[in-house]
Amino acid sequence: xxxxxxxxxxxxxxxxxxxxxxxxxxxxxxxxxxxxxxxxxxxxxxxxxxxxxxxxxxxxxxxxxxxxxxxxxxxxxxxxxxxxxxxxxxxxxxxxxxxxxxxxxxxxxxxxxxxxxxxxxxx
Numbered sequence: 001x002x003x004x005x006x007x008x009x010x011x012x013x014x015x016x017x018x019x020x021x022x023x024x025x026x027x028x029x030x031x032x033x034x035x036x037x038x039x040x041x042x043x044x045x046x047x048x049x050x051x052x053x054x055x056x057x058x059x060x061x062x063x064x065x066x067x068x069x070x071x072x073x074x075x076x077x078x079x080x081x082x083x084x085x086x087x088x089x090x091x092x093x094x095x096x097x098x099x100x101x102x103x104x105x106x107x108x109x110x111x112x113x114x115x116x117x118x119x120x121x122x123x
Contacts, residue, residue, distance in 0.1 A: 001029040003119040009111035013079075016106040017052070018117060023095050025119045032094050034123030038087045044076030044110035046083035047117065051101040076109035083107050091121060 003025035005018050026036055040047045087104065090097045098104075106117055 001121045005117040007115040009108040009113055012111055014108040014111055017103050018106050019104045022104050022119055026091055026096055026121050027094055029121040031121050031123050034091045036089045036091050036096050037120040039118045040085045044080050045115055046080040046085055046107040047087050048083050048105050049087050049102055052103050079109045
């Protein structure tokens with residue numbers, strides 16, 4: 001089953017928690033056990049699974065991305081490639097298996113824009 005998460009980002013660079021939207025797509029698929037592929041088809045956006053960043057950790061994450069020394073012209077593309085456009089996970093009990101603190105984040109590197117994230121659930 002293919003689902004989509006539609007986003008309208010508000011800033012040049014932004015991180016959006018899409019965990020609940022992805023879990024809802026999985027739940028509505030009716031698949032109890034299987035896999036999920038989360039894909040971002042934009043060259044200046046990405047997706048990642050990690051624990052929620054505390055406010056004091058956000059500058060460290062931004063500094064790490066800035067350390068890539070991307071050219072001004074391709075900054076968004078370089079950052080998106082570093083974070084990655086795809087995540088794959090396991091579905092068990094009708095939801096994606098995540099650690100207790102893990103969340104699914106959409107990364108915008110060239111906003112504000114209207115974006116779509118594809119969520120494929122299979123067994």
